[in-house]
Amino acid sequence: MSTETTTPNPNKRRAVLAGITAAFVAAGAAYGAYYLLVASKRMETDNAYVGGNLVNVSSQVAGSVVEIRADETQLVQAGAEIVRLDPSDAEVALAQAEARLGTAVRQQRERYTGVGQYEAVVAQRRVALATAQEDLARRAPLAAGNVVSGEDVAHARRAVDDARAALAVAEKQLAAARVAVAGVAPAEHPNVLAAKADYLAAWLAARRNAIVAPVSGYVAKRSVQVGSRIAPGTALLAIVPLDQLWIDANFKESELRDIRVGQPATIEADIYGGKVTYHGKVVGLAAGTGSAFSLLPAQNASGNWIKVVQRVPVRIALDPKELAAHPLRVGLSATVDVDISQRGGSALGIAATPAPAYATRVLDQPLQQAQAATDAIVARNMAN
Numbered sequence: 001m002s003t004e005t006t007t008p009n010p011n012k013r014r015a016v017l018a019g020i021t022a023a024f025v026a027a028g029a030a031y032g033a034y035y036l037l038v039a040s041k042r043m044e045t046d047n048a049y050v051g052g053n054l055v056n057v058s059s060q061v062a063g064s065v066v067e068i069r070a071d072e073t074q075l076v077q078a079g080a081e082i083v084r085l086d087p088s089d090a091e092v093a094l095a096q097a098e099a100r101l102g103t104a105v106r107q108q109r110e111r112y113t114g115v116g117q118y119e120a121v122v123a124q125r126r127v128a129l130a131t132a133q134e135d136l137a138r139r140a141p142l143a144a145g146n147v148v149s150g151e152d153v154a155h156a157r158r159a160v161d162d163a164r165a166a167l168a169v170a171e172k173q174l175a176a177a178r179v180a181v182a183g184v185a186p187a188e189h190p191n192v193l194a195a196k197a198d199y200l201a202a203w204l205a206a207r208r209n210a211i212v213a214p215v216s217g218y219v220a221k222r223s224v225q226v227g228s229r230i231a232p233g234t235a236l237l238a239i240v241p242l243d244q245l246w247i248d249a250n251f252k253e254s255e256l257r258d259i260r261v262g263q264p265a266t267i268e269a270d271i272y273g274g275k276v277t278y279h280g281k282v283v284g285l286a287a288g289t290g291s292a293f294s295l296l297p298a299q300n301a302s303g304n305w306i307k308v309v310q311r312v313p314v315r316i317a318l319d320p321k322e323l324a325a326h327p328l329r330v331g332l333s334a335t336v337d338v339d340i341s342q343r344g345g346s347a348l349g350i351a352a353t354p355a356p357a358y359a360t361r362v363l364d365q366p367l368q369q370a371q372a373a374t375d376a377i378v379a380r381n382m383a384n
Contacts, residue, residue: 041341043259047311048249050269052330053358055215055239057082058232060208063089065228072222076213076239079362083211083224083236090206097195097202098377104195105381108186115181118174125167132159187378196374203370214360217241244358245328246318247280249336250290250311259285260345263338265316269326270333276326279319282338284349286313314338 063085070082136156186192217239224236247267251259259282267278289310291298298308316336318328 041339042337043251043255043340044335044337045249045251045255046333046335047251048247048267048316048334048336050245050328050330050332050334051248051315052245053215053241054220054330055217055241056235057211057214057237057239058235059083059085059211059230060232061085061090061205062231063209063229065224065226065230068222068224068226070213070219070222070237072219074219076216076219078213078216078360080213081210082213082219085209085211085230087206087209090202090209094199094202094206097199101192101195101199101374101377102381104189104192105186105378108181108189108192109382111177112181112186115174115177118170118177122167122170122174125163125170129160129163129167132156132163136160187382192378196378199374199377200367200370203373204365207365211236212362213239214362215239215241216243240330242327242329243320243323245323245330246283247316247334247336248313249316249334249338250313253289253310253312256285256312256314256347258340258343259314259338260340260343260347261285261350262345263340263342265336265338267316267318267337268335269328270335271328272326278322278326280316282314282345283317284315285347286315288312 065083066086067084068082069084070076070080076082136159181189184190220238220240221235222237224230230236247265249265261282261284263282265280265282267280268274269276269278286293289312291308291310314336316338
């Protein structure tokens with residue numbers, strides 16, 4: 001049997017190796033161009049989550065729950081009544097405050113009238129002193145001629161002294177009465193104003209038995225139950241405004257060098273995947289890493305220290321229109337891609353504005369109504 005030996009073609013081998021080399025060079029050039037034109041101007045992380053305001057609702061007064069008008073997942077509007085407390089105690093306290101206000105007004109009327117009474121007493125004491133002095137003046141000359149006894153003259157002198165002392169007491173009482181009412185009208189006396197304040201406090205407590213939603217949003221974390229006795233400050237439920245959400249993107253510390261406030265960002269939420277893209281912008285960077293603000297910060301001074309790459313939350317605002325078209329929920333995962341080509345913004349953050357970042361006027365009370373009610377009570381008790 002004959003054996004044939006095949007000699008490989010060196011030219012073909014060189015061509016294959018050259019092709020492979022060219023492919024690697026082309027791939028490297030393509031990656032270099034991609035990095036230079038795209039990747040070096042983007043910063044991406046999938047460690048990002050949806051954040052939002054969690055508005056805890058609590059009671060401002062103590063009471064027993066008799067009604068719950070909103071439950072988990074339900075939408076409530078700002079100002080809507082969501083929990084009602086038993087109003088009996090508040091109504092009794094309001095009636096007591098009204099009675100105390102009326103009593104205070106009548107007591108002040110009595111004090112102002114007492115000033116005139118003390119003035120009349122002073123005038124009476126002055127007449128009595130003048131009479132005693134005249135009686136002594138008549139008796140003193142007669143005592144020299146033994147017409148009247150010395151004892152009668154001594155009695156007359158004591159009567160003058162007693163009348164003078166009684167006049168001094170009456171004048172002091174008049175002065176004290178004038179001090180208590182001087183310079184102020186009965187309706188504006190401090191005692192009446194204090195009773196007015198007590199009435200206003202009772203009026204507010206009566207209105208606050210109706211607990212309203214401070215903002216519009218969805219009910220979450222309801223812990224209150226009908227019949228529960230709650231104290232002021234007790235958390236009853238939470239309201240999440242889903243139209244005011246943002247993204248907290250946790251970038252590595254090595255990725256923060258070129259991130260600036262105001263840079264545009266694109267976000268893909270896991271709930272919608274690549275079908276929906278949100279557009280936002282960087283509005284601020286946290287003042288510390290997540291571990292620095294944790295409940296139990298890491299003790300890196302220990303002997304078994306292992307370096308761990310830290311992450312810093314970067315807050316990204318969302319477009320309200322896109323958020324309304326594709327709603328999100330607090331805590332959902334997302335992927336964030338920040339365009340870092342614009343590096344003219346601040347790396348620390350912007351100063352807070354004087355205007356409130358988040359506010360509600362729902363809890364304001366119409367105190368003018370309460371003031372009118374106190375004025376009516378005062379007028380009623382001042383009437384003759």
